[in-house]
Amino acid sequence: EPEVTQTPSHQVTQMGQEVILRCVPISNHLYFYWYRQILGQKVEFLVSFYNNEISEKSEIFDDQFSVERPDGSNFTLKIRSTKLEDSAMYFCASRATESQETQYFGPGTRLLVL
Amino acid sequence: QKEVEQDPGPLSVPEGAIVSLNCTYSNSAFQYFMWYRQYSRKGPELLMYTYSSGNKEDGRFTAQVDKSSKYISLFIRDSQPSDSATYLCAMRGYSSASKIIFGSGTRLSIRP
Numbered sequence: 001e002p003e004v005t006q007t008p009s010h011q012v013t014q015m016g017q018e019v020i021l022r023c024v025p026i027s028n029h030l031y032f033y034w035y036r037q038i039l040g041q042k043v044e045f046l047v048s049f050y051n052n053e054i055s056e057k058s059e060i061f062d063d064q065f066s067v068e069r070p071d072g073s074n075f076t077l078k079i080r081s082t083k084l085e086d087s088a089m090y091f092c093a094s095r096a097t098e099s100q101e102t103q104y105f106g107p108g109t110r111l112l113v114l
Numbered sequence: 115q116k117e118v119e120q121d122p123g124p125l126s127v128p129e130g131a132i133v134s135l136n137c138t139y140s141n142s143a144f145q146y147f148m149w150y151r152q153y154s155r156k157g158p159e160l161l162m163y164t165y166s167s168g169n170k171e172d173g174r175f176t177a178q179v180d181k182s183s184k185y186i187s188l189f190i191r192d193s194q195p196s197d198s199a200t201y202l203c204a205m206r207g208y209s210s211a212s213k214i215i216f217g218s219g220t221r222l223s224i225r226p
Contacts, residue, residue, distance in 0.1 A: 004157075041218070042202075042216050042217065042218040042219065043158060043202060043204075043216040043219075044216070045213040045214055045215070045216075048213065056212070056213055058213065091157050091158070093157075101146065101148075101160075101163050102160045102163075103160065103214070104160075105157030105158050105159065106157050107155075107156055107157050108155075108156075108157050
C-alpha cells in the first residue's frame, strides 16, 4: 500500500541553524500539508499546499517557514533560523483529490533544537 | 474557549468493553468531523469521518455528531488490546482547503 515517507526520522540542530524536512507524498496526490506536534500537545496545522502554492497557513507559519515542491515528488518544509520552541514532531500529509477526505500522514520527523 | 476540547485521559478499560470517546467544539462553522488513531511514534491514521450531524458505523466503530450540542463521539465495541492508542478528534469547515483542527487526544488502554 502506498504511503507517505519522511526523512530524516530524527534531526538535532543548534538554535539559529536552518533545517529542511523532507516528505515524499503518495504518488498522484494533489494536496499536501505540514503539521507539528510539540511533545505532549495537540497536532497543529501549519500549512496546506495545492497547485504549487500555499492554500492556507496558520499563525505559526511565519516568515521563518517556507514550503516547496521542487521536483514534483518531494515536498519540503524549511525552517530558516530554528528556535528552541520549534522542537516538535513534524508530520507531512497528502490527500488525493478534493472529494477524497482522507489525509494520509507520514511517520513524522522529530526535530530537536538545542 | 478552546475551539476543540477533548479529555486527555488516560482511559483504561478491560478487553471487550464498549469505549466512548468524546469531544466538544465551539466553532459552528465546522462541517466535517473526523477521528484519527495515533500509535506511539507514528503519524495519525484516519479512522472515520462524518459530514454534518448523524451517525456513521464501520465495523466495531461508530461515530456520532450532534451539531446542535457541538458534541462528537466515537464508540468502540468489543474493544481489543490492539485498539490501545491515542484517539484524536478533528474537524474542519466546509471548504476542502480548510485546515483541520485537532483535539488534544485521549490515550486509551485496553487491558487483556
